[in-house]
Amino acid sequence: MAKDISIIGQRKRIAVVGAGIGGLVSALKLAHDGFEVKVFESSDYPGGKIRTLDSASGPVNIGPTVLTMLSVFQGLFKEVGENIFDHLELKEQKILARHWWSDGTEFDLLSNKDDAYDEVRRVFGGKAGKQYISFFNSTEEMFNCFEKPIMKSSSPATLEILSGICKNPKIIPALFPFFTLEKYLKSKFSEPKLQQLFGRYSTYVGGSPLSSPALMALVWQAEARGVWTVEGGISSVARAIEKLAMDRGVEFIYGHKVIEIQKSNSLVNKVYLDDGTSHGTDAVIFNGDPRALATGLLGSDLRNIANKTRNANRSLSANVWGFESKTINKNLVHHNVFFSDKVNSEFFEIEKGQIPLNPTLYICAQDREEPNKSQKSERFEIILNAPPLSKRNQNKEDFEICKSVTLECFKNFGLNFQVDLERRNLTTPKDFNDLFPATEGSLYGQSPHGMMATFQRPKCVTSIANLFLVGGGVHPGAGVPMATLSALLAVEEMKTSQILI
Numbered sequence: 001m002a003k004d005i006s007i008i009g010q011r012k013r014i015a016v017v018g019a020g021i022g023g024l025v026s027a028l029k030l031a032h033d034g035f036e037v038k039v040f041e042s043s044d045y046p047g048g049k050i051r052t053l054d055s056a057s058g059p060v061n062i063g064p065t066v067l068t069m070l071s072v073f074q075g076l077f078k079e080v081g082e083n084i085f086d087h088l089e090l091k092e093q094k095i096l097a098r099h100w101w102s103d104g105t106e107f108d109l110l111s112n113k114d115d116a117y118d119e120v121r122r123v124f125g126g127k128a129g130k131q132y133i134s135f136f137n138s139t140e141e142m143f144n145c146f147e148k149p150i151m152k153s154s155s156p157a158t159l160e161i162l163s164g165i166c167k168n169p170k171i172i173p174a175l176f177p178f179f180t181l182e183k184y185l186k187s188k189f190s191e192p193k194l195q196q197l198f199g200r201y202s203t204y205v206g207g208s209p210l211s212s213p214a215l216m217a218l219v220w221q222a223e224a225r226g227v228w229t230v231e232g233g234i235s236s237v238a239r240a241i242e243k244l245a246m247d248r249g250v251e252f253i254y255g256h257k258v259i260e261i262q263k264s265n266s267l268v269n270k271v272y273l274d275d276g277t278s279h280g281t282d283a284v285i286f287n288g289d290p291r292a293l294a295t296g297l298l299g300s301d302l303r304n305i306a307n308k309t310r311n312a313n314r315s316l317s318a319n320v321w322g323f324e325s326k327t328i329n330k331n332l333v334h335h336n337v338f339f340s341d342k343v344n345s346e347f348f349e350i351e352k353g354q355i356p357l358n359p360t361l362y363i364c365a366q367d368r369e370e371p372n373k374s375q376k377s378e379r380f381e382i383i384l385n386a387p388p389l390s391k392r393n394q395n396k397e398d399f400e401i402c403k404s405v406t407l408e409c410f411k412n413f414g415l416n417f418q419v420d421l422e423r424r425n426l427t428t429p430k431d432f433n434d435l436f437p438a439t440e441g442s443l444y445g446q447s448p449h450g451m452m453a454t455f456q457r458p459k460c461v462t463s464i465a466n467l468f469l470v471g472g473g474v475h476p477g478a479g480v481p482m483a484t485l486s487a488l489l490a491v492e493e494m495k496t497s498q499i500l501i
């Protein structure tokens with residue numbers, strides 16, 4: 001049961017640095033539990049990577065678009081005495097995504113397992129259908145086995161993981177060292193297009209199928225459990241949480257960067273802003289990338305926090321377009337993937353530090369759900385994977401390369417966007433690094449490559465008893481639901497650590 005801090009005496013003050021989803025969730029939960037919370041955010045909006053770009057047709061989503069694991073958000077709203085459906089208009093998608101290849105193959109991955117089986121059989125044949133069911137069942141077992149000891153634990157619970165594996169010996173092959181996702185998918189599907197399709201899920205956590213462990217196949221199960229669209233895009237989720245937090249007294253200070261977190265007598269006790277003000281606090285929740293602490297951006301006192309992340313390999317970055325365009329003919333749905341003919345060539349190019357010249361394109365057609373008939377244009381987001389700055393091995397500006405490969409892809413697939421792509425429409429890895437300091441443009445924290453990656457992520461608890469880390473750069477990992485879970489886990493740790501009593 002939630003402890004009412006206010007009855008103990010003076011309410012304890014918590015400084016939350018960053019209003020990304022992890023910071024917002026922490027603030028809401030802590031305020032609900034009776035703490036006095038201030039959120040400091042350098043930009044002027046809630047959501048962090050959940051961003052939009054202004055356009056004449058309204059805000060274009062240029063951050064996350066695929067909302068999965070709804071139960072995580074339902075749980076959060078319930079914990080603060082609310083019903084999520086009173087605050088957000090959510091709609092479950094029958095088509096998880098529409099997939100296109102240049103030979104004319106078009107394939108809808110459907111949310112219902114039986115319907116999906118029928119569709120796989122129709123497009124790729126009976127053998128592929130059976131392989132899909134086998135793949136589905138294996139990845140479901142993996143997800144079930146690791147959900148509690150990894151995703152719902154503040155650090156991977158090794159004994160529980162081992163016991164889960166013993167109870168589910170069928171997942172053992174996916175744990176073999178050097179068994180990559182690419183190899184695993186080759187063992188599961190004889191159809192190369194399905195290998196390519198499911199390999200793409202490793203990019204959801206910033207990895208390449210060529211180097212991510214086979215276990216990463218479970219990432220797709222987050223989608224298999226349902227994909228939801230939100231009226232107004234995922235920004236509506238951030239705004240709804242911000243409002244609930246404000247209702248519970250959270251103070252948001254936007255437009256100012258925290259430049260130092262002060263430590264005194266082995267505890268943090270003050271945050272300094274770039275406007276020269278300082279704010280005393282009893283604890284800090286840091287929602288920026290932990291690498292910002294490790295590289296000394298928030299003061300040399302904190303360089304030891306998450307220090308292994310300083311030199312760890314980084315996850316993928318991306319070039320992200322956001323624009324409006326006159327309605328085009330193509331039969332798009334909300335989520336669309338246009339696959340490269342050169343399977344995996346983009347990952348080889350990224351590995352070499354280059355912007356891929358033959359990329360797979362993800363296109364979100366955010367108005368396809370219920371197009372507003374009065375709208376002359378639709379809004380689109382396009383994501384092209386890219387290496388993080390730390391791996392970058394070419395000096396050419398991203399804009400010209402991205403524009404030419406994107407237009408080439410439009411031509412190959414007959415996509416008639418009527419848009420003149422401008423620099424303001426593109427967010428590059430360098431832009432991401434400027435927006436999210438010390439990330440090297442990586443969108444998902446440390447690289448998920450290698451069997452031990454899960455164990456090597458920074459955890460919410462740090463060596464400073466009243467400093468906690470939350471967000472996609474922290475265990476259990478990247479993505480909006482995972483960053484939400486990280487915040488809930490951190491708040492639990494904070495409340496059970498004796499530090500605030």
Ligand SMILES: Cc1cc2nc3c(=O)[nH]c(=O)nc-3n(C[C@H](O)[C@H](O)[C@H](O)COP(=O)(O)OP(=O)(O)OC[C@H]3O[C@@H](n4cnc5c(N)ncnc54)[C@H](O)[C@@H]3O)c2cc1C
Pocket residue numbers: 017018019020021022023040041042043047048049050062063064065066067068256257258259287288289292318320383435436437443444470471472473478479480481483
């Ligand atoms: C293009 C793109 C597409 C994506 N697609 C999906 C998707 O479809 N589904 C999905 O689930 N996930 C997706 N993700 C990943 C998801 O967006 C992130 O994992 C998640 O939003 C990260 O949240 P966070 O809590 O780590 O905070 P962040 O979003 O990283 O925000 C951190 C905040 O802290 C602030 N901050 C940092 N340092 C300071 C400081 N010193 N002072 C003040 N403020 C500071 C920053 O300004 C920022 O607002 C996508 C990400 C991107 C970029």
